[in-house]
Amino acid sequence: MGIYEVLVRDFPFLLKGLGVALILLAALLVIGFVLGLAMCLIQLYGPRTRLVQWPLIAYERVFRGIPIIIMLFIFYYGLAGLLDITSFAAAILALGFRSAAYQSQIFRSAFQSVPTGQMTAARAMGMSKTRAIRYILFPQAMRYAIGPWTNEFSSEIKETSLAYVIGVVELTRQAHYIISSTQGNVLIVFAVVALMYFIVNKSGNSLLYGLERKLAVPGFGKR
Amino acid sequence: MTDTAILQVENIRKRFGDAEVLKGISFSLNRGETKVVVGPSGSGKSTLLRCINRLTSPDSGKVLLAEEEVKEANIDSIRSRMGFVFQDFNLFAHLTVLDNIRICQTKVKGVAHDEATQRAYHELERVGLSDRGGAYPAELSGGQQQRVSIARALAMDPVVMLFDEPTSALDPELTGEVVKVMQQLAEEGMTMVVVTHEMSFARQAADEVIFMEGGHIVEQGAPDLLFSRASNERTRAFLNVIAENG
Ligand SMILES: Nc1ncnc2c1ncn2[C@@H]1O[C@H](COP(=O)(O)OP(=O)(O)OP(=O)(O)O)[C@@H](O)[C@H]1O
Ligand SMILES: [Mg+2]
Numbered sequence: 001m002g003i004y005e006v007l008v009r010d011f012p013f014l015l016k017g018l019g020v021a022l023i024l025l026a027a028l029l030v031i032g033f034v035l036g037l038a039m040c041l042i043q044l045y046g047p048r049t050r051l052v053q054w055p056l057i058a059y060e061r062v063f064r065g066i067p068i069i070i071m072l073f074i075f076y077y078g079l080a081g082l083l084d085i086t087s088f089a090a091a092i093l094a095l096g097f098r099s100a101a102y103q104s105q106i107f108r109s110a111f112q113s114v115p116t117g118q119m120t121a122a123r124a125m126g127m128s129k130t131r132a133i134r135y136i137l138f139p140q141a142m143r144y145a146i147g148p149w150t151n152e153f154s155s156e157i158k159e160t161s162l163a164y165v166i167g168v169v170e171l172t173r174q175a176h177y178i179i180s181s182t183q184g185n186v187l188i189v190f191a192v193v194a195l196m197y198f199i200v201n202k203s204g205n206s207l208l209y210g211l212e213r214k215l216a217v218p219g220f221g222k223r
Numbered sequence: 224m225t226d227t228a229i230l231q232v233e234n235i236r237k238r239f240g241d242a243e244v245l246k247g248i249s250f251s252l253n254r255g256e257t258k259v260v261v262g263p264s265g266s267g268k269s270t271l272l273r274c275i276n277r278l279t280s281p282d283s284g285k286v287l288l289a290e291e292e293v294k295e296a297n298i299d300s301i302r303s304r305m306g307f308v309f310q311d312f313n314l315f316a317h318l319t320v321l322d323n324i325r326i327c328q329t330k331v332k333g334v335a336h337d338e339a340t341q342r343a344y345h346e347l348e349r350v351g352l353s354d355r356g357g358a359y360p361a362e363l364s365g366g367q368q369q370r371v372s373i374a375r376a377l378a379m380d381p382v383v384m385l386f387d388e389p390t391s392a393l394d395p396e397l398t399g400e401v402v403k404v405m406q407q408l409a410e411e412g413m414t415m416v417v418v419t420h421e422m423s424f425a426r427q428a429a430d431e432v433i434f435m436e437g438g439h440i441v442e443q444g445a446p447d448l449l450f451s452r453a454s455n456e457r458t459r460a461f462l463n464v465i466a467e468n469g
Contacts, residue, residue: 117311125375126301126302127327
């Protein structure tokens, strides 16, 4: 059987791998979004005490400073002793927690891009700080954040392939299985896989650019 | 302090680091009165206004709105009854004119959406912009933005309006339309404290002009009196300068 027949026969496995990668991507981005936004809000508007702020700074340093492969090993083999964690769950946590560190930085600079007068005006009209953040700052900050966030999306779709190292059967590992069962043909199989990553990346970017255009407001947040 | 004073400012002091910016400011405002505050740059006019609604918290002294003391605990409720107009408008950049005027009605006072819309159109009409409800702030001229910000404050049904140099950020040809709106408000009986160098406004609309310098009220009185024969030489000199430039 030639490599093309194998590829056609095994394509469903690649699709399955892609599905796993996409679930991993979605989960890590959601964790990163929720945690990252929470950390950014606490850093900017929370109590200024060291007890609150220092752990957040430490968190960011740690997750941005350690190679992700080490992080994956720590989460999988390290935590495996403590709790019964699947490699898939370990990958979601490691990548998600690291994305939180990156996203918190994206959101922080987005919130800081909103002129201070916006908060002042909302507060001057009797709006509570929480509501001012929710109704006035958040919608503006998201418009500043969406560009950098699109970059984060692009990096993370590529980073999901690193889950390979702890045995998650995502797209890259499926590709590897096909290669080992057919000997050789590395180039063609990986070219197909590369194309699949590329297509997801491109479509995601298009969606996000579309969203950015949809949210665009005259004269505001132009990049 | 008269019984009818709606806003009382008593002995406000504020210091930033080493500099005491307000050195005990007191005045009061009756319902329907307009006071104009003038003074050189750095004399503490903005700080005074911001101490009144606690955008800056004063070190000592107190402010009473309709006999209720302004405190940290009731500040949101107080602010919803005190309009504040900024030099640089501060319209919410992501919202249309209509939403700018609606959002604080609905999110602060809990007014229903439809009612807020009606009120917004009513206030837009007052400032002569009823056809611009769908525009975004960036699509408006400075003068129009400032009129929208006045409409936004009015929609909250304020007891007092505070203006901090509302025309200073505008091109000279646009100040007139904003001054006109403020004059009309004063005539309609709005109670207002206006920091401005627009002497035409002070002459026509002010019940009293307060002259500040170095954190003190140096002089206060009816505009005619103050302009024609200010007893303090520095006041005279300053008023002459802005009368020529304004
Ligand atoms: N947040 C602050 N921190 C430190 N100093 C401040 C602060 N706000 C105001 N000041 C200082 O207090 C003084 C009074 O400032 P303020 O803005 O009240 O003056 P102003 O009379 O409104 O002047 P202008 O006509 O230029 O607006 C200035 O010397 C200013 O530098
Ligand atoms: Mg000022």
